[in-house]
Amino acid sequence: MYVRGRRSPVIGRARQVHRWSGVVFTLAVLATIVALSLPDPIVWVSYLPLIPLAALLFTGLFMLVSPIRARRTA
């Protein structure tokens, strides 16, 4: 967990997952743009960004609340 005054390895891991999910999310959005602009659009591809977006949401919220929680419980 978050240790005050020291960089938490758990937050470091969450940041790493967040960063790579951001890359995957961006690629999935680009794939969606291509898939939907085809003459015969492939609609299921447009649901793919939701997977990395869910990872982004959870890791992002975790990074957001961890320091706040540590400050409140310190």
Ligand code: HEM
């Ligand atoms: C879904 C809701 C999201 C939440 C709640 C969220 C939250 C956060 C938080 C709290 C940070 C840390 C900021 C700090 O340095 O203190 C962060 C960093 C970052 N976020 Fe998000 N984020 C979200 C979505 C996204 C999306 C959609 C992308 C890109 C496609 C993204 C890309 C990044 C990147 C690249 C960083 C910097 C990571 C690093 O320092 O290595 N985030 N985000």
